[in-house]
Amino acid sequence: MRRAARWLAAHDRVRAWGLLAPGTLWLLAFFVLPVAIMGAYSAMERGLYGGVEPGFTLASYARFFDPLYLRILGRTLWLAALTTLLCVVIGYPVAYAIAGAGRWKHALLFLVVLPFWTSFLVRTYAIMFLLRDSGLVNSALLALSLIDEPLTLLYTPGAVLAGLVYGYLPFMVLPVYASLEKLDPALLEAAESLGARPVAGFLRVTLPLSLPGLVAGSLLVFIPSLGAFLTPDLLGGARQVMIGNLVQQQFGAGRDWPFGSAASFILMALVLAVVYVFLHRGAGALPEEVE
Amino acid sequence: MRRPPWWVAGLTAVTLCLLHLPIAVLIASSFNRSRFAMRWDGFTLDWYSRLLERGDILEALRASLVVALVSTLLATVFGTLIALGLARHAFPGRRIYQGLLYLPIVTPEIVVGISLLVLFATAGVTLGLGTITIAHVAFNISFVAVVVLARLHGNGRDLEEAAMDLGAGPLTTFFRVTLPQILPGVIAGALLAFTMSFDDFVITFFVAGVGSTTLPLLVYSMVRRGVEPTINAISTIILAVTTIAILIAYRLREGESS
Numbered sequence: 001m002r003r004a005a006r007w008l009a010a011h012d013r014v015r016a017w018g019l020l021a022p023g024t025l026w027l028l029a030f031f032v033l034p035v036a037i038m039g040a041y042s043a044m045e046r047g048l049y050g051g052v053e054p055g056f057t058l059a060s061y062a063r064f065f066d067p068l069y070l071r072i073l074g075r076t077l078w079l080a081a082l083t084t085l086l087c088v089v090i091g092y093p094v095a096y097a098i099a100g101a102g103r104w105k106h107a108l109l110f111l112v113v114l115p116f117w118t119s120f121l122v123r124t125y126a127i128m129f130l131l132r133d134s135g136l137v138n139s140a141l142l143a144l145s146l147i148d149e150p151l152t153l154l155y156t157p158g159a160v161l162a163g164l165v166y167g168y169l170p171f172m173v174l175p176v177y178a179s180l181e182k183l184d185p186a187l188l189e190a191a192e193s194l195g196a197r198p199v200a201g202f203l204r205v206t207l208p209l210s211l212p213g214l215v216a217g218s219l220l221v222f223i224p225s226l227g228a229f230l231t232p233d234l235l236g237g238a239r240q241v242m243i244g245n246l247v248q249q250q251f252g253a254g255r256d257w258p259f260g261s262a263a264s265f266i267l268m269a270l271v272l273a274v275v276y277v278f279l280h281r282g283a284g285a286l287p288e289e290v291e
Numbered sequence: 292m293r294r295p296p297w298w299v300a301g302l303t304a305v306t307l308c309l310l311h312l313p314i315a316v317l318i319a320s321s322f323n324r325s326r327f328a329m330r331w332d333g334f335t336l337d338w339y340s341r342l343l344e345r346g347d348i349l350e351a352l353r354a355s356l357v358v359a360l361v362s363t364l365l366a367t368v369f370g371t372l373i374a375l376g377l378a379r380h381a382f383p384g385r386r387i388y389q390g391l392l393y394l395p396i397v398t399p400e401i402v403v404g405i406s407l408l409v410l411f412a413t414a415g416v417t418l419g420l421g422t423i424t425i426a427h428v429a430f431n432i433s434f435v436a437v438v439v440l441a442r443l444h445g446n447g448r449d450l451e452e453a454a455m456d457l458g459a460g461p462l463t464t465f466f467r468v469t470l471p472q473i474l475p476g477v478i479a480g481a482l483l484a485f486t487m488s489f490d491d492f493v494i495t496f497f498v499a500g501v502g503s504t505t506l507p508l509l510v511y512s513m514v515r516r517g518v519e520p521t522i523n524a525i526s527t528i529i530l531a532v533t534t535i536a537i538l539i540a541y542r543l544r545e546g547e548s549s
Contacts, residue, residue, distance in 0.1 A: 012380050019376030020388070023369030023432045030429035031395050034406035037413055051412065090306055097295040097303035110541065111307055115314060117537045119490035121507050122526040125514050126313035129320070129523070134327055136316055169310065185293060227399020229493050234514065244401045251405060251497070260405065268402045275397055 035268070042261035052257050060262035069246065069263070076242040079157070079232075080225035083164040084172075087221045088214065090165070091172035095213070098173070099180040109177065116170035124234050127163050128154065131235075155237035163231040168224060172217035179213030180206070219278045223271055243267045314530065321523035338524040348525060351509040354420055358505060359488040362427035366488075367481040369428070370435025371473070377436070378443035389440075395433040403430060404497035411498065418500025426498045427488040434487060435480035442476025475543045482540040486533045 045055035063069070098108045115123060130136050131153040138150040153159055183206065191201045229244030236242075241249075243263060250260025295303075321339070325332035342348050377389055395403065407426050411418060450472065454464045470477075492507040499508055506529065513522050 013382045016376045016380030016382045019372045019380070023373040023436065026365075026369055026428060027395065027432055030407065030410070030425055031403070034410035035398075035402070038402075038406040038409045041409055093295075093299045094303045094306050097299050100293055100295045102294075108303075108307070112310065114534065114537065115310055117486060118314070118530050118533050119492075119507065119526075121490065121492045121510060122317070122529055123314065125510070125522065125526060126317040128514065129317055130313050139327065166310070166313070169306075188293070223397060224399070227401055229399075229401045244399065247401050247405060251408065257409070261409065264402050264405050267399055271397060271399060 038261045039265055042258055042265050044258050046256050046258050057258075060256075060258040061266075063259055064262060064266060072241050072243060072246050073266075075240070076226060076228075076244075079160060079164065079240075079242065080222050080228075082161060083168065083225045084218050084222045086161070086165045087169050087172040088218065091169055091217065092176055092210075092214070094169075095173045095176035095180055098177055099183075109174075112170050112173050116167075120167060121230060123167060124163050124231055127159070127166060128234055131159055131162070154235060155239060157236070157240055159235040160228075160232050160240045160242075163235045164225050164228060167231065168221040171220035171224075175216035175220065176210060176213035179210045179216075183209055215278060219275070223274060226271055226274070227267060243270075317523050318527045318530070320520065321527045323520070326520055338520045339528075341521055342524055342528075345521075347504070348506075348509060351504045351506045354503060355489055355506040358420060358424050358427060359485050362424045362431060362488045363481055363485045365424075365428045366431035366484045367435050367477060370432045370480060370484070371439050371477050373432065373436040374439035374443055375469075375473075378440055379448055392433050392436055395430050396437070400430075400491075400493035401497075404494040407494070408497040418498055419503045422498045422500070423495050423503065423505065426494050427491060430491075430494060431484040431487055435477075435484050438480035438483055439473065439476045442479070443473060479540045479543055482536045486536050490529070490533060 041052050042060055043056055043058060045053040045057055046060075047053045064073075094112065098105055098112070101108055128135075132138070133150040133152070133154075135153075137153060138147075141147045142150065187209070188201055188205050191205050192198075196204065227244055228242055229248060232240045232242045232245055233248075236245075244267070247260050247264045247267065250256045250263065254260065294300075322334050322336070323331055324335040324337070373392070377385065377392075404426070407422070407429070408418075411422050416422060450468050451464050454468045455461075459467070490507060491505075492511060495505055495508060496511070499505065504512075506525070510522060510525055510529075513519070513525075
C-alpha cells in the first residue's frame with residue numbers, strides 16, 4: 001500500500017489521469033458519443049416512423065439549402081445579431097454605471113445577476129404574462145387611453161427579441177463590467193491633463209480598453225441566442241421559427257431524424273465557427289478570467 | 292472608475308427596474324385574487340393551496356428534487372476531480388483538454404438534448420428519470436469543473452506537501468487538507484449544478500420520455516395550455532428555491548474573498 005502510494009506520488013501524470021478519468025469517461029459516453037451518433041444519423045436514410053434506416057445519403061444536408069430553411073437560418077442569425085447589438089447598447093451603460101458606483105458595486109451586480117440565475121423558463125413565462133393581450137403592458141396602455149384595443153405584442157419578432165435580450169443581458173453586463181473595473185483611472189486622467197474632453201476621453205481611452213469585455217460579452221450573448229429554442233417557442237409562436245425550433249419539429253411531428261440531426265449539426269458547426277472566429281480575432285483581447 | 296454621468300446612472304436604474312419588473316409582476320400576481328395583473332382583488336394564498344391539491348405538481352417537484360440532488364452529487368464529484376487534475380498536475384494535452392471542457396457549456400442545449408435522445412434511442416434505453424439524471428450529470432460536470440478550477444487558481448500544493456512531509460498518507464491529506472481548502476469552491480459549484488439541474492428545460496424535454504416529468508416540464512405544458520395563476524404560484528416557488536441557493540453561493544463567495 002505504501003509502495004503504491006509512493007509510486008503514485010512519483011508519477012504525476014498517472015495521478016492526473018486518475019483524477020480526470022471518471023468525469024472524462026462520463027463526458028465521452030454522454031456528450032461526445034451522442035454527438036457522434038447524431039452526426040452519423042444526419043447522413044442516414046429516414047425511417048418510416050421516425051428513427052433512421054441504414055444507408056448513406058447527404059440528402060438531409062442538401063435539403064437544408066431549400067429557401068424555406070435558409071430563411072430560418074437567416075432569421076436565426078439576424079435575431080441573434082440584433083439581440084447582441086441591443087445587449088451592447090443597453091448593457092454597456094449599465095456596466096459603466098456599476099463600475100463607477102463605488103460601494104454599491106456588489107449590490108448592483110447582484111441585482112443584475114440575480115434574474116439570470118433563476119429559471120429561464122420562468123423568466124420567459126414572465127415576459128409572456130406581461131405581453132399577452134390581458135397582460136400588464138396592454139392593460140396599462142388601455143387604462144391610459146393610449147390605445148383602443150390590445151396590441152398584439154406576443155408572437156412577434158419583437159417579443160422574441162425582448163425575451164432574448166431579457167434573458168442574456170447579464171451575460172453582457174458582467175464581462176464588460178469586469179474589464180471596466182480593471183481600467184486604471186490614471187490613464188483617463190492623463191488623457192484629460194493632455195486636453196482631451198470627456199467624450200474624446202471615453203472614445204479613445206475607456207472604450208478601446210473595455211473592448212475585451214465587449215468581445216467576451218458579445219460571444220456570451222450571440223452563441224446562446226443562436227441556439228435559442230424556448231424563447232422563440234413560447235414568445236414567437238409558430239411564426240418565429242429559429243433553428244432550435246426546426247430541430248425540435250423534426251424529432252417531433254416531423255419525424256425526420258436525419259434532417260433534424262443535420263440541422264442540429266449545422267447549428268453546432270455554426271456555434272463552433274463563431275467561437276473560433278471570436279477567439280482568434282479577439283485572441284489577445286480576451287480577459288483571462290471572466291467571472 | 293469615476294462616477295458615471297447622470298443620464299447613464301438614470302438609464303441603469305431604469306434598466307434594472309425593467310429587469311426585475313416581469314418577475315416582480317409574476318410574484319405579485321401569484322398572490323392576487325384576480326387573474327388580471329392590473330386589477331388587485333385582494334391578497335390570497337389560494338393559488339398556492341391549490342398547488343398542494345395537485346398531485347401531478349407535487350410529483351413533478353419530487354422528481355425535480357431527486358434528479359437535482361443525485362445529478363449534483365455525481366457532477367460535483369466528477370467535476371471537482373477534473374478541476375483538481377487540471378490545476379495541480381502537468382500533463383501533455385492539458386491545454387487542449389481544458390479547452391474541450393468548455394464544449395458542453397458552449398454547445399446549444401438543443402444539440403445536447405437531441406444527441407442524447409439519439410443515443411438512448413440507439414441503445415434502446417427507456418427514457419425516464421434515469422436518463423434525465425444521466426443527462427444532467429453530463430452537462431453539469433463542465434460547469435462544476437470550471438467553477439472549482441477558477442477557485443483553485445493560485446491555490447498551491449504547499450499545505451498538502453507539508454502534510455505529506457509530516458507523514459500523512461494520500462487519503463488523509465485529501466480529506467483533512469485538500470478538501471477543506473477547496474470546499475467553498477466545491478459548494479459553489481454544487482449549488483450551481485443544483486440550480487441548473489432543477490431549472491433545466493430543453494435537455495430534459497428531449498430525454499424525459501412519456502412517463503416522467505420534472506417541474507419545468509410540467510410548467511411548460513401548463514403554459515402551453517394557457518396562462519393561469521397557478522403557474523404564477525409554482526414559478527414563485529421555483530424562483531424562491533433557486534434564489535436561496537444562489538444567495539448561499541454568493542455568501543460563500545463573499546466570505547471567502549474577505
